[in-house]
Amino acid sequence: MTSLKGRTALITGGLTGQGLAIAQALAGAGANVAVGSYIGEGARQGDAAAYPAEAELQRVRAMLEAEGVKVHAGHLDVRSSEVIDAFIQAAQAACGPIDILVNAAGTTAEQPISGHSDALWEKILDTNLTGAFRTTRSLLPGMIARGWGRIINIGSTAASVGWKDNPAYCASKSGLLGLTRCVALEGAPHGVTAVMISPTWVETELMRRNVAQVAEREGKGESLESAMARIAGQNPQQRIIQPGEVAGLAVFLCSEAAKGITAENIQITGGALW
Secondary structure, three states: OOOOOOOEEEEEOOOOHHHHHHHHHHHHOOOEEEEEEOOOHHHHOOOOOOOOOHHHHHHHHHHHHOOOOOEEEEEOOOOOHHHHHHHHHHHHHHHOOOOEEEEOOOOOOOOOOOOOOHHHHHHHHHHHHHHHHHHHHHHHHHHHHHOOEEEEEEOOHHHOOOOOOOHHHHHHHHHHHHHHHHHHHHHHHHOEEEEEEEEOOEOOHHHHHHHHHHHHHHOOOOOHHHHHHHHHHOOOOOOOEOHHHHHHHHHHHOOHHHOOOOOEEEEEOOOOOO
16 A cells, blocks of 8 residues: 655645545545635635535545644635745645645636637636646745655546537646646656646536536436436446546555656546547
8 A cells, every 4th residue: 555654745626526535545645635725706605515615624624634644724726826825835834845736726617719708718727727837836846856746737638639618628738738748857857757647527526517507508408317327328437437536546646656657648538538
């Protein structure tokens, strides 16, 4: 079993979905964890599902601390360098120098190129791509100085296969792959690896909300469960990828056994590329 005792990981988007699954797996392997997520306008308007509020922060913090590791959890808006730097300072004070960075924060919205607004394009690119650049820029120098580091970017099969009505999302994930490879080359002489994990559909609450919204917009009267079953049926393995599969791979990539794996885009698809 991989032991990451003595290491500290920062997971953006770490309070929900794939990010939370990765945080749990890293904590289970002994790493101290700092998890951050965007808590903004939605929380003030009571949209706790989209923006976890203080009660959710406390629940996640307690769950991770139960693994016997140090935990820092709080607000992290990756669209702001100032917010990132403040979060990192607090995280390192609580948990120690950050050796592992998992960029899992992300957003998407379906919109065809025709009529696509600049504001929506910029929001998606700023979160999915530039946010990962900002966190990497802040943490890579310390990893290089200490001679060890792991950077894992959560991508998507959208980096390789275009999705209709998702130009900003596809562009952001393709860009993230380019960033990953550049970081890998910079870190290679210093014991720092950078890898992108690119799953297809992963069964999270965010996925279920997105599928429900698409089903409602298309107006075919399809239930959420029917839509989920249809998506599973399109996969050669007849199922939807689970967050734990992404998390298990992330833990392995942080191990010494994976120190030669860098500049790669590892897809988790069950055989399907949508």
